[in-house]
Amino acid sequence: SQQGEEDPQALSIQEGENATMNCSYKTSINNLQWYRQNSGRGLVHLILIRSNEREKHSGRLRVTLDTSKKSSSLLITASRAADTASYFCATDLVQGAQKLVFGQGTRLTINP
Amino acid sequence: KAGVTQTPRYLIKTRGQQVTLSCSPISGHRSVSWYQQTPGQGLQFLFEYFSETQRNKGNFPGRFSGRQFSNSRSEMNVSTLELGDSALYLCASSFTRDTIGNEQFFGPGTRLTVL
Numbered sequence: 245s246q247q248g249e250e251d252p253q254a255l256s257i258q259e260g261e262n263a264t265m266n267c268s269y270k271t272s273i274n275n276l277q278w279y280r281q282n283s284g285r286g287l288v289h290l291i292l293i294r295s296n297e298r299e300k301h302s303g304r305l306r307v308t309l310d311t312s313k314k315s316s317s318l319l320i321t322a323s324r325a326a327d328t329a330s331y332f333c334a335t336d337l338v339q340g341a342q343k344l345v346f347g348q349g350t351r352l353t354i355n356p
Numbered sequence: 357k358a359g360v361t362q363t364p365r366y367l368i369k370t371r372g373q374q375v376t377l378s379c380s381p382i383s384g385h386r387s388v389s390w391y392q393q394t395p396g397q398g399l400q401f402l403f404e405y406f407s408e409t410q411r412n413k414g415n416f417p418g419r420f421s422g423r424q425f426s427n428s429r430s431e432m433n434v435s436t437l438e439l440g441d442s443a444l445y446l447c448a449s450s451f452t453r454d455t456i457g458n459e460q461f462f463g464p465g466t467r468l469t470v471l
Contacts, residue, residue, distance in 0.1 A: 279462075284393075284465075284467070285464055285465065286360075286446060286462040286463050286464040286465050287446065287448075288462070289459050289460065289461065289462075292459060332399065343389065343401050343404060343412050343414075344389075344391075344448075344460065345401065346398060346399035346400075
């Protein structure tokens with residue numbers, strides 16, 4: 245079973261708009277990471293937020309983490325066509341082990 | 357630095373055959389993890405290797421195995437292939453095993469199709 249659940253499963257917006265994706269998880273985590281995947285290719289790491297952090301920024305990306313609600317959100321501002329991809333949140337449950345548990349992902353489509 | 361490389365990129369096999377996939381981590385990285393991605397099950401953890409030892413294993417049958425060599429390169433093997441093994445197999449490497457603030461770098465994957 246998946247630890248993370250992304251919402252929505254699919255999102256379609258116009259270029260220039262902001263895109264928000266949410267991720268919920270079930271058990272305590274050490275950190276939460278967001279990845280992007282283009283058309284069944286490899287995963288690209290976007291941002292990592294630790295369990296003691298509440299918000300993190302990287303360029304046009306903003307990630308929040310609410311450990312009390314066991315949820316995270318990824319905001320992409322001023323979206324571009326190149327942002328079209330699937331976005332996954334991943335949590336690590338076991339410290340000292342390279343084991344990430346992924347959600348099912350959000351398929352983001354940016355329309356020109 | 358070169359990224360994580362996986363070979364082959366595409367593979368077609370028939371049921372009952374076996375397959376070996378290869379992963380070369382980023383130079384200096386000692387931890388290698390394998391994941392299976394399917395439309396139905398999503399991304400699932402297979403196993404993790406560090407210093408030539410399997411450190412962690414996901415919930416997969418014994419037909420799935422792997423190993424890591426002294427140069428940190430890793431291989432995974434699937435024996436007696438089933439149709440359901442058709443998937444994208446992703447390899448990820450990182451410098452250490454500690455996941456605190458430690459990013460995993462993924463390769464492009466090997467697309468396995470079982471006929």
